[in-house]
Amino acid sequence: MRALLALTMLMLVAASAAAQHQHQHGKPGAAGPEAFTATPAFGPDGTLWLVRAMADKIVVVRSTDLGKTFSEPVAVTPEPMNLDWGPDARARIVVDPKGGLVVTFAIFQDRNFNGRAFYARSRDNGASFSKPQPITADQTSQRFETAAVDPSTGRVFAAWLDKRNVAKARAAGKPYPGAALAYAWEDGEAGFGPTSIALDNTCECCRLGIAFAGPGKPAVVFRNIFPGSIRDHAVVTFKDEKTPGPVRRVSADEWKIEACPHHGPSIAILPDGSYHVAWFTDGSARKGLFYARADNGDTPFGAPRALSTPRRQPARPYLLANGTALHVVWKEFDGTKSMVRWQVSHDSGRTWSDPRTVADTVDASDHPLLAANAGRAYLSWLTKADGYRLIPLEDQP
Amino acid sequence: MIRTFLIVLMLSLASAASQAADLQSFGRGSWSKLRAAHDGQPTVIHFWGLTCAPCLVEMPEWGKLRTERPDMRLVMVAADPVPQDPARVADMLSRADLGQVENWAFTDRFNERLRYEIDPAWAGELPRTLLIDRDGKETVLTGVADLAEVRAWLEAQKKR
Numbered sequence: 001m002r003a004l005l006a007l008t009m010l011m012l013v014a015a016s017a018a019a020q021h022q023h024q025h026g027k028p029g030a031a032g033p034e035a036f037t038a039t040p041a042f043g044p045d046g047t048l049w050l051v052r053a054m055a056d057k058i059v060v061v062r063s064t065d066l067g068k069t070f071s072e073p074v075a076v077t078p079e080p081m082n083l084d085w086g087p088d089a090r091a092r093i094v095v096d097p098k099g100g101l102v103v104t105f106a107i108f109q110d111r112n113f114n115g116r117a118f119y120a121r122s123r124d125n126g127a128s129f130s131k132p133q134p135i136t137a138d139q140t141s142q143r144f145e146t147a148a149v150d151p152s153t154g155r156v157f158a159a160w161l162d163k164r165n166v167a168k169a170r171a172a173g174k175p176y177p178g179a180a181l182a183y184a185w186e187d188g189e190a191g192f193g194p195t196s197i198a199l200d201n202t203c204e205c206c207r208l209g210i211a212f213a214g215p216g217k218p219a220v221v222f223r224n225i226f227p228g229s230i231r232d233h234a235v236v237t238f239k240d241e242k243t244p245g246p247v248r249r250v251s252a253d254e255w256k257i258e259a260c261p262h263h264g265p266s267i268a269i270l271p272d273g274s275y276h277v278a279w280f281t282d283g284s285a286r287k288g289l290f291y292a293r294a295d296n297g298d299t300p301f302g303a304p305r306a307l308s309t310p311r312r313q314p315a316r317p318y319l320l321a322n323g324t325a326l327h328v329v330w331k332e333f334d335g336t337k338s339m340v341r342w343q344v345s346h347d348s349g350r351t352w353s354d355p356r357t358v359a360d361t362v363d364a365s366d367h368p369l370l371a372a373n374a375g376r377a378y379l380s381w382l383t384k385a386d387g388y389r390l391i392p393l394e395d396q397p
Numbered sequence: 398m399i400r401t402f403l404i405v406l407m408l409s410l411a412s413a414a415s416q417a418a419d420l421q422s423f424g425r426g427s428w429s430k431l432r433a434a435h436d437g438q439p440t441v442i443h444f445w446g447l448t449c450a451p452c453l454v455e456m457p458e459w460g461k462l463r464t465e466r467p468d469m470r471l472v473m474v475a476a477d478p479v480p481q482d483p484a485r486v487a488d489m490l491s492r493a494d495l496g497q498v499e500n501w502a503f504t505d506r507f508n509e510r511l512r513y514e515i516d517p518a519w520a521g522e523l524p525r526t527l528l529i530d531r532d533g534k535e536t537v538l539t540g541v542a543d544l545a546e547v548r549a550w551l552e553a554q555k556k557r
Contacts, residue, residue, distance in 0.1 A: 033479040036506070086448075087478045113448070257540070259451050261522065262478065282520050311517045313509055333509040335517070364506035384506065 035085040037366050038382035040390070042373040043095045048390065049126065050380075051093040051103050056080035058091045058105055062126055066378075067390030076120050076129045081107045084115050084143060087262040088207040090367075094147045097154040101126055102186075104135065104145045104158065113205075114141035117160050119191060136184065136195040140164040143179075144264070146208045152215035155241075156186040159208055159220050165200055178225045179204035183218075185241055198244035199224075203231045207264030211321070213273070213297050216241040221250070221267040221277050231255050233265050233279045237297045250301050251292055253283030268319035270326060274348045277301065278317035278328055289314035289330055293349040308332055308341065308355070320370035322377045324348075327393060329358070329368045329379055337361065340368040340379060342393060358393065361385050418487040418496040422504040423474060428514040431472065431501065435529070439554035440470040441547065442527040446477040447486055449523040455541050460494035462544055469551060471495075475502035476511070478521060530554060 035053035042048055048063040050070070057080060059073035076091075083091075084106040091105035101122040106115040116139070118132035135145055141163035148157050162182035169176035180197045187193035203223035213219045217238045224234040224247065233250040250265075265279035275294040281287065290304035307330055308314035317330040326345045331338055339360035343352040358379055359368075366382035370393075379391040421427075431442075443459060445452035463471055473495055475486045486502045503511055512519050516537075519525070526538040528550050538546065 032482040033477075085479055257522070259449060259523070259540075263520075280520070282522055287520075310520070313513065313517070313520065315509075315520075331509075333513055335513055336510075338507075338509055364508070 033085045035083040035089065035091070036364070036382070036384075037090045038380070038388050039090055039092050040369060040371045040378075040380040041093045041095050042371055043099055044097060045099070046373055048371075048373070049093050049095060049101060050388070051076070051091045051105075052382075053083055053091040053105065056083060058083070058103065060093065060101070060103065060122075060126055060129070063390075066373075066392075067388070071126075074122075074126060074128065076103050076105075077132060082109075084108055086113070086143070086205065088205065088264050089143065090207065092145075092147060094149050094156060096149050096156060099125060101129075102147055102156055103129065104147045105132075106143050106145055106160075109139075109141070113143075114163065115143035117142035117145035119145075119147070119158070121191070133191055135160065135192055136162070136182070138162070138164045138195065140167045141179075142182070143205070144207050146210055148210040148212070148218065150212055150216065150218070152212070155216075156192075157183065157210065157218050158185075158192055159183040159198070159210060159218070161202060161204055161208070161222075162195070162197065163204070165197065176201070177229065178202050181208075181220065181222055181236070183220075183244075196242070198236055199247065201225050203260070205260035205262050209265050209267035209277075209319075211267045211269040211275075213237050213269055213275075219267060219269060219275065219297065221265045221279075223261070223264060223279075224249075229256055229258055230283075231257055231261065232281065232283065233277065235267065235275065235277065245297075248294075248297075248300070250277045250279065251281070251290065251304050252285060253281035253290075253304075254285045255281050255283035257282070263315065266317050266319045268321040268326060270321045270348055271324060272348055273297065275301070276319050276321070276326055276328075276349050278307065278319050278330070280315060280317070289317055291317070291319075291328060291349070307343075314341075316367035318368055318370050320372060320377055322372040323375065325377065327370055327377050328352075329370060331365070331368055338365050338383075340381060342379070344393065359389060359391055418490040418500045420475075420483050420487050420490075421499075421501045423476075423501040423511065424503075424505040425507070425510060425514070427501065428511070431474075432529075435470060435472070436533070437531055438470055439531055439551070440472060440529045441551075442472045442474060442529065443542070444474045444476045444523055444525040444527070446475060446523045447481045447489060448477050448479070451541050452524045453489065455524055456489065456493035456495065458544060462547065463495060463498060466548075466551060472499045472501070475500075476521075476523060476525075477503060478508045480504050480506060531557065 034055045058076040061070040117135040120129040120132045145160035161179040181199040184192040206223040209221040219237040263280040288310040289307040292301040294301045313333040337360040361383040363385040369380045526542045528536040
């Protein structure tokens, strides 16, 4: 029996190797999945920086006229790379207070979706980027890397989902559901410093959200694994740069699933210290897209408020705090068009404007994102049919 | 021994190749065509994905059920949110002994649209199984299917 099993496994390996071989000699990437994302960041001078993941390369473009025209693309990846094309994966860009750029992205290392997260820097105002370097020395797997600049200190913080402890547990013959929430801070000149694990056993395939509660205090929202394989959302706020705080559950949706929803949350923190989270769930307690607020970093989150109805496939929520205004956008589908719906609150998320459609498209699209510049909030949205759009949101504080 | 092993290996690869799945492209409008083709016939439609780990674990069980119940009208739809390489989809189907059933794969990146045509309230979670009786009445099984439930449903269709 054991011999038969070994034989079967060998044959599977051989078949898989044959398929790989065939693929490499076919048209490269002709029929394979491809990354299709555009992620914005405004620089201190009002320049719009946009990082695009396009099939096997990552480029950065910039616009000095709010997205009307763009510069020639500058390559971040010098050679083609096997980019993570997962539905919640994304190349990202952040701008530090001195105008330095940091791009983060992940590749697939193998066919089992083990990832490797990289970063590249530009110190010449985007004219060139350093050769991409791994964000951490461990080679097991990293995905959903997200960088954010601490607005008080200008220091870049990065968090990602890391599988090093899965490998350790497996080697010890112990089960290890999910992945770990890992983080690192930039170490000055070279790149990111040592990696620490903030929390074990988070869900392994949803994007993270980061906001800052104070100097050295990032707050990370993620899909956690609660007892019984319940994959609901939680927030961890750091007490200082090296001390992750306790897990605070956002909502008891009771989504029991042994799989990867690929549908992560978003977080914003207003100057009054209030926390705001938007997320997708298909739990037994509620299904669809939801928003909840908490008065501060210690109090429980309030009752979830539904954004739209499940029959319109509401998805991919994104929050932005712009001064005291709080914006939320999400994607909906009406049977023909995908549209971005928008609401704004001026009282710390207690009451909201009626939802409005700010953009639509008749083909595939990236997730809607928000960015702010000079007191104004913008929707940033990449679509197949209509290209990239930066749309000002009118109702401002 | 080595020679025997090689022959077995070659035979198995050859048979895998000969059973390569005939994959139909699932795009806008495919769902109504698929449904019309099976109208009035009890049909099992299983949605899976190459990027869905529990689906890949479950697949061989569907292959076994297919062997056990050759009378079952089984349609497999690979519904990955980002369209996958058809060669890899076909490879997985063959390995699960499902290369010979009616096979479709999402080829349109406008996933919202494809899902909406199938069921407006489907958020895209996989696996998902749809049991459709003679009168078109649908039973949805979300997540990994309890095949005892599928067997019971197949028996109930016979008696009608």
